[in-house]
């Protein structure tokens with residue numbers, strides 16, 4: 532077979548792709564029919580495809596390219612580390628400098644007494660670690676009955692058997708026999724879709740109190756932990772009402788339930804602080820990290836855990852680990868990414884410049900006839916498409932059909948914006964500049980106009 536390169540005609544690449552490459556979350560028949568979009572290169576906030584089209588990537592890849600594309604420093608660090616020590620494991624009392632340096636740096640950045648890192652290759656693996664870690668923690672403390680983990684409907688915590696069980700997406704549970712036992716889901720704090728006649732504040736409290744009701748129903752002696760994303764990302768950028776998180780923290784404290792903040796999306800600047808937990812003012816016992824940890828330049832994830840949990844788990848052997856836990860190349864790349872985030876004050880840029888600028892422009896989209904709420908927090912934004920703003924109604928017919936049209940209109944207008952049902956969401960690279968935000972919003976407006984015209 533001749534070499535397969537960027538220079539091959541797109542149709543040939545697509546044919547080979549659909550013949551041999553099984554894609555995540557993609558219908559194989561659609562892939563064969565339409566072909567995949569072939570992305571060939573990227574720089575800053577812009578992607579280029581095999582046809583030479585360029586797109587403003589308002590999703591930062593998959594919520595991960597926080598420092599933007601094309602930072603050569605990371606390539607150089609990866610090459611240097613590959614030459615020096617491409618791999619060694621961290622099992623059986625062995626370590627190496629990249630894993631030492633990255634765990635120490637994360638302990639410095641993480642809030643409170645979250646001073647210990649268990650590395651994984653992805654967010655899914657890290658959440659699998661968390662399931663085993665919290666259950667082992669309680670067992671080692673003499674409370675093996677505490678094994679239930681409470682999560683939320685419509686949450687996304689990954690795709691493995693464990694993390695997919697933690698997630699609350701029923702269409703995922705329908706495949707492969709999920710969830711595993713002792714995972715319990717409560718309702719999400721999604722006021723726009725589910726708040727009915729309650730005010731956002733009343734609704735936030737009511738939804739938080741479902742955690743208390745669940746603990747009382749299941750038994751305090753059986754519940755190990757509560758896991759949640761500070762802002763639910765893949766569920767549609769669900770920003771909880773202000774009353775929600777303080778009440779969740781109170782309940783976790785009262786019943787001694789471990790709080791796991793899944794920071795896979797919110798971590799590393801997305802909400803304008805290093806971690807979403809700081810933005811929400813919560814004190815997790817464990818934070819799940821991945822994505823922005825390396826800005827997606829290398830696959831790496833992990834769990835940052837409290838002194839107390841590390842002490843208990845460390846009092847024996849934790850029979851758990853991945854070949855690539857603390858992979859030296861991924862760790863070195865992550866460390867360089869953190870250096871750039873810190874030295875270039877990219878999080879300050881989000882907090883002081885980009886997020887306020889986006890918020891103002893994004894809110895303006897609520898004036899569009901197709902848009903109900905338009906909200907953002909840090910550099911995550913969401914708009915609800917609706918046929919009736921006042922009643923917050925959903926479209927008749929297939930949920931997501933209008934969102935799909937809008938997403939296609941975004942592509943046609945050189946913008947990558949994702950749809951979750953009939954919500955449109957964004958999460959651009961954190962380095963996005965105000966003039967690029969103007970372009971993003973102008974293209975989104977054109978896509979909305981065209982969608983509106985198409986569904987009349």
Ligand code: PLP
Pocket residue numbers: 652653654655656658687688689690760764765793794795796821822832
């Ligand atoms: N947790 C959250 C909040 C996520 O958004 C994701 C991925 O989107 C994951 C976990 C899973 O991470 P990964 O895809 O790296 O396994």
